[in-house]
Amino acid sequence: ASRILAASMSTVTEVKKITVIGSGLMGAGVVQVAAQSGYHVNMVDLKEDFLAKGEKIITSSLKRVAKKKYADDAAGSQKFIDDVMSRITLSTNSEKAAAESQLVIEAIVENLKTKQALFKALDAAAPQETIFVSNTSSLPIGDIASATSRLDRFAGLHFFNPVPQMKLVEIIRTAETSEDVFHTLATVTKKMGKVPVACKDTPGFIVNRLLVPYMMESLRLVERGDASMQDVDVAMKLGAGYPMGPFELMDYVGLDTIKFITEGWYKSGKGLVGDKLIAPSPLLERLVAEGNFGRKSGKGFYSYEGVGADKGK
Ligand code: NAI
Known part of the structure; x- marks a missing residue:
């Protein structure tokens, strides 16, 4: 009974701005689907060059989407692309980006120490309410979260490659992840047109x-x-x-x-x-x-x- 009560009492955090850290294969895909779904997104990477690469991944993917959606309507197609791109802000300052976001999605190199160092810095910079998630495929979410002081507002959000096409997202809950955070992530991913599934923090998650x-x-x-x-x-x-x-x-x-x-x-x-x-x-x-x-x-x-x-x- 207490579980049901807790679930019904849980709220959903309103997410307006999302920061995605890492603009590689996965990060660029997540930025695209988030911006396409109406979110304002900060796309962060270490260098301008890497950001430019991420931006290129997004524009070529959007062109493919626009071609299907608008066929011969060149003006409509360009407006669609401009619209989505206008919601994306490029940045090399992850702390400043995280500080103005309700959700931070990390998609950097698959290295525990590097991810922990990043989240430790972000933990100090972002408001207490900001939710942190990692897109890791193989590292325990609990190990990454341990670098922060927000274990209840930390989860895994595992997208699949290619992000714009693959419908599934695994939401990974550690023993500490709050109901509020889980429901917020389910809401955000559904708004992105994805189908979320829940899994505990276990190697390989489900897929x-x-x-x-x-x-x-x-x-x-x-x-x-x-x-x-x-x-x-x-x-x-x-x-x-x-x-x-x-x-x-x-x-x-x-x-x-x-x-x-x-x-x-x-x-x-x-x-x-x-x-x-x-x-x-x-x-x-x-x-x-x-x-x-x-x-x-x-x-x-x-x-x-x-x-x-x-x-x-
Ligand atoms: P990638 O190598 O294409 O992109 C990583 C990006 O992160 C690079 O642009 C790099 O410059 C940037 N980066 C590295 N350290 C950074 C830091 N400290 N701050 C800001 N940016 C930083 O890698 P990919 O394939 O996109 O993978 C990213 C994450 O997603 C990994 O954790 C991986 O396990 C996970 N993942 C990958 C999938 C795949 O099929 N490639 C599928 C699902 C998850």
């Missing part, structure tokens, strides 16, 4: 907890010589209805990323230490050592040379 062991077992199937990678991909597409086979998916995600995530969980992650499901794979190790990271480097399990990193095979 990667299931997907990563599946990818690793695909590698082992091939390593054992049980089947070829081409046949595994065909089998999962036509037999399980998956849009991509596991090898195509690994090439898309990045082989270095998969190695980094599994290594982290295997060695230091909570709950999965030494777990056979995510033990190192010699095939994956070899490709990464050779610099074959998947689509982004032109070659992984398959070759993408001359195709463009974000295009089909």
Whole structure:
């Protein structure tokens, strides 16, 4: 009964301005969907050059959206793009940006110490009510939150690549995350056109907890010589209805990323230490050592040379 009472008493923080820190692949995507949904957004990165790169990701993505939405209406299309861009402010000062926001979304490098240092500084600069979230894929939210004094106003907000297309957002609640914060994040993500799901602070949350062991077992199937990678991909597409086979998916995600995530969980992650499901794979190790990271480097399990990193095979 006390749980129900707590839930009904919880309020939702009104979010007007969002700060996104990191304007890379994920950060730029989050800035775009937030601005497209009517939020004012500060986009922060370390240098002007990086911000310009993020801005370019957004404008080319918006052009694609506008083409679909406005077809031959060039004026309407330009107005749509200008409108969205007018709600985005670029900044290299994360503390000043956070200080004027109700929600801070962190999407910087996947390194615990770097994330903790950033949040420690932001904690001192931002109002007490400001909600902090991390878009981390593999680090425990509680470990990042521990650098701050706002454990109740800290959560995970895990978007998927490519952010404008992928509907899902995982909201990660630590034992301390308040109901108010959870409901606020659910409201904000729904306004962004996403579908939020809730998960505790456990390695891989929902999607990667299931997907990563599946990818690793695909590698082992091939390593054992049980089947070829081409046949595994065909089998999962036509037999399980998956849009991509596991090898195509690994090439898309990045082989270095998969190695980094599994290594982290295997060695230091909570709950999965030494777990056979995510033990190192010699095939994956070899490709990464050779610099074959998947689509982004032109070659992984398959070759993408001359195709463009974000295009089909
Ligand atoms: P990225 O390398 O494309 O972008 C990171 C950006 O953060 C860079 O522009 C960098 O200059 C900036 N940055 C680094 N340190 C900073 C600091 N202290 N202050 C401000 N900016 C800083 O990385 P990506 O792929 O966008 O990943 C970002 C986060 O999102 C990571 O935590 C990653 O685990 C997570 N993530 C990544 C997904 C993916 O598919 N790439 C999917 C879901 C989550």
